[in-house]
Amino acid sequence: MNEFLQQLINGLSLGAVYALIALGYTMVYGVLRFINFAHGDVFMVGAFSGMYLSRWLKPLLAHWPEWLFAVVVLAGSMAFCGVLGIVIERLAYKPLRERPRLTVLITAIGVSLLLEYSGQLLFGAAPRGFPSLIESRSLSGLGELHATNIQAFVLTATALLLGGLHLIVMRTRMGLAMRALSLNPTAAMLMGVNTNVVISFTFGLGSALAAAGAIFYASLYQAIEPFMGVLPGMKAFVAAVLGGVGSLPGAMVGGLILGVVETLVVGYSKVLGIPPGYRDAVAFVILILILLFKPSGLFGKQQREKV
Amino acid sequence: MAPSEAVTEIVVGEFASLSGATASFGQSSHKGTAMAVDEINAAGGVLGKKMRLVSEDDQSKPGEAATVVRKLISRERIVALLGEVASSRSLEAAPICQQAGIPMISPASTNPKVTEVGDFVFRVCFIDPFQGTVLSKFALSKNWKRVAILTDVKQDYSVGLSQFFKAHLSVNGGTVVSEQSYSSGDKDFKAQLTAIKGTTPDVILASGYYTESGLIALQARELQIAAPLIGGDGWDSPSLVEVGGKAVEGSFFSNHFSVEDPAPAIQTFLKKFNDKYHEQPDAMAALGYDSAMILADAIKRAGTTEGPKLRDALAATKDFSAVTGKITLNPQRNADKSAVMLEVRNGQFKYVETVAP
Amino acid sequence: MGSRNSLLLCVLVFAVVSALFTGHPEAAWPLAQIDDYLLNILIMAGINVILAVSLNIVSGHTGQFSLGHAGFMAVGAYGSAAVTQIGGKPILNALSFLGGAAPICMFVLSLLVGGLLAALAGFAVGLPSLRLKGDYLAIVTLGFGEIIRVVIQNTEAVGGARGLTGIPAFTTLGWTWGLAAFCIYCVSALIRSTYGRGFLAVRDDEIAAEAMGVNTTKYKVTAFVVGSFFAGLAGALYAHLIGYITPEGFSFLKSVDVVVMVILGGMGSTLGVTVAAILLTALNELLRQAEQYRMVAFALLLIVLMIARPQGLLGGIDRWLQARRNRS
Numbered sequence: 001m002n003e004f005l006q007q008l009i010n011g012l013s014l015g016a017v018y019a020l021i022a023l024g025y026t027m028v029y030g031v032l033r034f035i036n037f038a039h040g041d042v043f044m045v046g047a048f049s050g051m052y053l054s055r056w057l058k059p060l061l062a063h064w065p066e067w068l069f070a071v072v073v074l075a076g077s078m079a080f081c082g083v084l085g086i087v088i089e090r091l092a093y094k095p096l097r098e099r100p101r102l103t104v105l106i107t108a109i110g111v112s113l114l115l116e117y118s119g120q121l122l123f124g125a126a127p128r129g130f131p132s133l134i135e136s137r138s139l140s141g142l143g144e145l146h147a148t149n150i151q152a153f154v155l156t157a158t159a160l161l162l163g164g165l166h167l168i169v170m171r172t173r174m175g176l177a178m179r180a181l182s183l184n185p186t187a188a189m190l191m192g193v194n195t196n197v198v199i200s201f202t203f204g205l206g207s208a209l210a211a212a213g214a215i216f217y218a219s220l221y222q223a224i225e226p227f228m229g230v231l232p233g234m235k236a237f238v239a240a241v242l243g244g245v246g247s248l249p250g251a252m253v254g255g256l257i258l259g260v261v262e263t264l265v266v267g268y269s270k271v272l273g274i275p276p277g278y279r280d281a282v283a284f285v286i287l288i289l290i291l292l293f294k295p296s297g298l299f300g301k302q303q304r305e306k307v
Numbered sequence: 308m309a310p311s312e313a314v315t316e317i318v319v320g321e322f323a324s325l326s327g328a329t330a331s332f333g334q335s336s337h338k339g340t341a342m343a344v345d346e347i348n349a350a351g352g353v354l355g356k357k358m359r360l361v362s363e364d365d366q367s368k369p370g371e372a373a374t375v376v377r378k379l380i381s382r383e384r385i386v387a388l389l390g391e392v393a394s395s396r397s398l399e400a401a402p403i404c405q406q407a408g409i410p411m412i413s414p415a416s417t418n419p420k421v422t423e424v425g426d427f428v429f430r431v432c433f434i435d436p437f438q439g440t441v442l443s444k445f446a447l448s449k450n451w452k453r454v455a456i457l458t459d460v461k462q463d464y465s466v467g468l469s470q471f472f473k474a475h476l477s478v479n480g481g482t483v484v485s486e487q488s489y490s491s492g493d494k495d496f497k498a499q500l501t502a503i504k505g506t507t508p509d510v511i512l513a514s515g516y517y518t519e520s521g522l523i524a525l526q527a528r529e530l531q532i533a534a535p536l537i538g539g540d541g542w543d544s545p546s547l548v549e550v551g552g553k554a555v556e557g558s559f560f561s562n563h564f565s566v567e568d569p570a571p572a573i574q575t576f577l578k579k580f581n582d583k584y585h586e587q588p589d590a591m592a593a594l595g596y597d598s599a600m601i602l603a604d605a606i607k608r609a610g611t612t613e614g615p616k617l618r619d620a621l622a623a624t625k626d627f628s629a630v631t632g633k634i635t636l637n638p639q640r641n642a643d644k645s646a647v648m649l650e651v652r653n654g655q656f657k658y659v660e661t662v663a664p
Numbered sequence: 665m666g667s668r669n670s671l672l673l674c675v676l677v678f679a680v681v682s683a684l685f686t687g688h689p690e691a692a693w694p695l696a697q698i699d700d701y702l703l704n705i706l707i708m709a710g711i712n713v714i715l716a717v718s719l720n721i722v723s724g725h726t727g728q729f730s731l732g733h734a735g736f737m738a739v740g741a742y743g744s745a746a747v748t749q750i751g752g753k754p755i756l757n758a759l760s761f762l763g764g765a766a767p768i769c770m771f772v773l774s775l776l777v778g779g780l781l782a783a784l785a786g787f788a789v790g791l792p793s794l795r796l797k798g799d800y801l802a803i804v805t806l807g808f809g810e811i812i813r814v815v816i817q818n819t820e821a822v823g824g825a826r827g828l829t830g831i832p833a834f835t836t837l838g839w840t841w842g843l844a845a846f847c848i849y850c851v852s853a854l855i856r857s858t859y860g861r862g863f864l865a866v867r868d869d870e871i872a873a874e875a876m877g878v879n880t881t882k883y884k885v886t887a888f889v890v891g892s893f894f895a896g897l898a899g900a901l902y903a904h905l906i907g908y909i910t911p912e913g914f915s916f917l918k919s920v921d922v923v924v925m926v927i928l929g930g931m932g933s934t935l936g937v938t939v940a941a942i943l944l945t946a947l948n949e950l951l952r953q954a955e956q957y958r959m960v961a962f963a964l965l966l967i968v969l970m971i972a973r974p975q976g977l978l979g980g981i982d983r984w985l986q987a988r989r990n991r992s
Contacts (some may be wrong), residue, residue, distance in 0.1 A: 010497035035799040117959040129549045221494035266498035277460040277818040284807030286944030369913030381699035464828035
């Protein structure tokens, strides 16, 4: 039983990171109806910017409390990636807004490859250690179970970010504009919504969330490399589809479910009769099953394509 | 090629992963090989001719090794080929060399299948079965009988090492209490480690590369697993300590040589390498160096660079004093030599013992 | 259509000439003089042509964007290697009545097995993909490609992660370009048939096609099956060229390589894609020293192309040739 609970903790902390990346996918999809393939690579840039930022700031802010320093690095990386997301959208996606979806998809793959290989050129292919922003400590009072303060922090922060995001989408004018755009772009434009600003804002916010996910991921797993975003990016996409693309709580739940399922498959591979080497296939099998049987996901709305 | 060139130099080919995923290994072995060729030439070359090293980058990608090796053979007219570190790429090159009658010496491919390709294919390192045995013997000597194994299923090297380790351990009084696996590039090993923890092992074998082993150690400590970790020569990189930090302290791994070994051959090599590249050589560099030195020795003994004669001279290599130990090439064209066990202590790799074949 | 015919003719002549004259050192033909390295590149170019033309039928003509082509290639490579390497001796014995032709017959058999297994995999992927479009399909095909790779990696019978060694070197220049010509012929013929109209209808407007009574399912699955069959052939040729295969060689990045060829060549243009596959193979050799910059440059090229010239660098070349012919 203890082992099961432990696996649950492992799965939830992994799932929280998937959830954060999935939120970015879902937001962009909700507004633009397009999957930003490069999202996982923005995540990678987030991790590297966090590493450089913390190295650069460490001597300057040596006397600051640990948590404040961590928050500064987090905010810095989020801002950097937010701007990067806006720039990518302006340069690569905006000129294609009226073009077929396939064209945009290929461009997104291009952006993804560009970030990966430029990353390899700049940072090298070998994994780098990520500086620990917060000293990892074991939480006490869990008996036989083990969790670190970082795991707890990641789960809490993910929940808080989700809440904040929900407020932005539901309670602000910008959120209203986002929802309007997602419902009917032409009508929204006619009603005076500035499409360009809303789309930029969405991309910026989504990319900032990816950066937050990256800082958490790197703090949990402590090694970063230029291709680190590929697999988490794809899995976060699966999480987004599982929860229902376009739905914020869906992305969160989808991420957590995926993290837990993956962990349980590996942890109980003997019992289940699945070799643990199949871990990376699990996500794709889930994706295919969902798309076959419930394409709208757990929380998504059924949509019909209109002519 | 101009005839005058052909008279004055001996062209030796080298293929290595100078870029891509395993660039760090390729660059290391290349540095060692290049230094050896420089030394040979400074001492007057071989057979009165200078040795010229032509290196090609296979980008760490499958399929590319076959292409660059064909290029070296047909365009550069090499007399022998040195490389690769990764067994998967040596396995692409070996049939081509065998067919062309060009002797090939791999510095560090430990998969037994590499030299099974044919009688023109040699290596200067030990092979996975031996390394698996060394690790198993070491674990048993420490009275670590209950072993958990964590294998990287994406790496042929790791799969082989685990397999041979298990084969030796299970017939010599040990038990494998848990077998888990992952794929290179994974960052999360908690699920596997939690399952391992439940089986209370004395030691954990992490048979993959340093890229993941440091992380495995970190996460094992986070789950309060106290069992030490052991691994193979794939651990040999400063990156293991950079990523693993305190968590890898007290872990052991087998390697081809130790920089702490006072043997004059090793200490001179260290100094020369340091003077040339301003860094500490790792095992790949030492093996790259040895591969070129053994080739030069064989060319001298053969008195010619003709493929079949050179092959026979290589096969007759006996008690050659190399940096990584005394090398005798056995009838299977593998190097019979000892391995060393190293311990990670204070962020450094400390020599523990030498294990003879 | 004229340009396709002349393309086919060129490839076919090249295949016949190379089949006849390579491997005979005494022949005075220039092709006999080429060295092993150039030969290898020419064969790789042929394999890439098959890969690109076969992906083009799925992505270019039918508009079903697939990111899993390397997976089908892997099925073909492993399927054919199972025949010649794992089943080698018994199969040779069974074919011994053919005398000296037995090894070649075994190779043909292995090519067929590789291609058909890949086609079967293509059918399995094509069926569920009926409900999916664009981005979703891309991800699902990517997922299928990865699943195939993971399954091979965990199958000890075919060597698992350690790969399969000792595959006999049957692949020659003649075989490769002969099959490339066959592939181009089949694809061109298919495009000209009623199937071709169906493919284009699915690509241009799936909903309208369906409304007009076009059985879109049939066309999509056909495109996948045909495309995968040839990808499997390419994989079989590759396995018997290199002699050693690992699951790692068929990763997502290999699929991306093929996608780049198709996009650069121009989706839907057989001639453009063929030329792009040859050019990119050559470029890979010329830029070998600058590998890291090569991928950055390709990525930039993809983005710029999509914005400025979505029909690809060479797309439209068919029409241009046609127009020139009409003028003269």
